[in-house]
Amino acid sequence: MEVERTPATKESKYEVSFTKKHIVKALNISSLPKSSILTLSNLDLLSGRFPVTYFYFYQNSLGNNTFSINKLKSSLAITLEHYYPFAGRIVQNPFTSEPQIICDNSGALIVEAEANIPLKMLDFYNLNESLEGKLVSIVPDFPLQIQVTHYTCGGISITFTFDHALGDASAFGKFLLSWSQIAQNKPMPCTPNHKRNLFARNPPTYHPSLDQKFVKCTMEEITNIPTPKVLLKRLYYIHVSSIDWLQSLASKGSKEQYTKIEAFSAYVWKIMVKAIDKSHVMCKMGWLVDGRERMCVGGENNSMSNYIGNVLSVGFGEARVDELRHGSIQTISGKVHEAISKVTNEAHFRDLIDWIESHRPGLMLSRDILGQGGPAIVLSSGRRFPVAELDFGFGSPVLGTVCSTVKKIGVAYMNQRPSATGDGSWTVSAILWPEFASVLESDPIFQPMTSRLLHLF
Numbered sequence: 001m002e003v004e005r006t007p008a009t010k011e012s013k014y015e016v017s018f019t020k021k022h023i024v025k026a027l028n029i030s031s032l033p034k035s036s037i038l039t040l041s042n043l044d045l046l047s048g049r050f051p052v053t054y055f056y057f058y059q060n061s062l063g064n065n066t067f068s069i070n071k072l073k074s075s076l077a078i079t080l081e082h083y084y085p086f087a088g089r090i091v092q093n094p095f096t097s098e099p100q101i102i103c104d105n106s107g108a109l110i111v112e113a114e115a116n117i118p119l120k121m122l123d124f125y126n127l128n129e130s131l132e133g134k135l136v137s138i139v140p141d142f143p144l145q146i147q148v149t150h151y152t153c154g155g156i157s158i159t160f161t162f163d164h165a166l167g168d169a170s171a172f173g174k175f176l177l178s179w180s181q182i183a184q185n186k187p188m189p190c191t192p193n194h195k196r197n198l199f200a201r202n203p204p205t206y207h208p209s210l211d212q213k214f215v216k217c218t219m220e221e222i223t224n225i226p227t228p229k230v231l232l233k234r235l236y237y238i239h240v241s242s243i244d245w246l247q248s249l250a251s252k253g254s255k256e257q258y259t260k261i262e263a264f265s266a267y268v269w270k271i272m273v274k275a276i277d278k279s280h281v282m283c284k285m286g287w288l289v290d291g292r293e294r295m296c297v298g299g300e301n302n303s304m305s306n307y308i309g310n311v312l313s314v315g316f317g318e319a320r321v322d323e324l325r326h327g328s329i330q331t332i333s334g335k336v337h338e339a340i341s342k343v344t345n346e347a348h349f350r351d352l353i354d355w356i357e358s359h360r361p362g363l364m365l366s367r368d369i370l371g372q373g374g375p376a377i378v379l380s381s382g383r384r385f386p387v388a389e390l391d392f393g394f395g396s397p398v399l400g401t402v403c404s405t406v407k408k409i410g411v412a413y414m415n416q417r418p419s420a421t422g423d424g425s426w427t428v429s430a431i432l433w434p435e436f437a438s439v440l441e442s443d444p445i446f447q448p449m450t451s452r453l454l455h456l457f
Contacts, residue, residue, distance in 0.1 A: 060154030371410020
């Protein structure tokens, strides 16, 4: 499908022209299930329907491993046989107004584009400038959208945008890894489970504290979260030596050996107090937690490891601003560990499923993410998310990370991913209010992502 080109102008340093569109459907429709409607689970209703975009950058491929759009399309068509909801449509149930997936093989959208700069000239730090409307353009009719952008140097970027109703990071990671394996003519790494069988107990029962932590809301309320300041989207590089130093600082002389994420969280929480209004006495930090390892459907070990859908909760810790300002990394790491521990168990997830059941129909969300809990930041860890492994037949990426096109959210947000180098360093994408971004600009650990850090020069 040809589309009108938008040529770069002389005044513009960085423009993207959209050149083609392709709709890719599952190859073998006879393998698809007879039932065309996939009802969302209770935990799917907690996703907020936020769009999630993963973006990967590849240098100019040499030899026989050159990029082929036809190979990408054909391997996607095979992948969609196994991940058939990703080729469907998301519509409102006429009786409950809750979203549901129509698995009718409408297809996924691939957009081809051309940038007027070489890859090394891209601003990898300022994601507001680099991504939105250029490397990511949302078409609401497609829950899965891919954009392949060619650069003048021969490099390419691929952005994958998912509707959160399709799943969470674990589900998307399995989809992308499956697709890359199929593109390389390798066997599927897993057999996806699309049952969405996270059912409430009868009768539903839950701890009353959940009433203070979560709230029923509408899609309109989610898209219009009060956000008094323009959110800045940034990408940082965290060197492995900094990560190891923070963990050592948190754990030295302590009975508890804190994880890298706990130590890093303590550092971020401590920095955060420099960026909030002095009128605030308290502030919060939250963590997205995957429930797959905490829950077993049917009593089988790891029976949820291949579950495709949302199995996320969020846990928040709260502390006094002066305690964070003057406290040690070790002390704050203890607060982080305590807060995360409260939600990393099956009882919490069972209660949450029952709480949602008691408030259906509708969408649900954390009060803090809706901006109802004062200043807060949420951290998501993607240490297991495939980065270097995402080879579609033309080499491994130099960068793979995540961001969102969401314009309004009630908290600051950071998402950690392993560096494509595999040396233990991280990339951290962030959605921040301006004062927070300003504080990080002078921080020695948060390095703005550059082409040199990616070895593109």
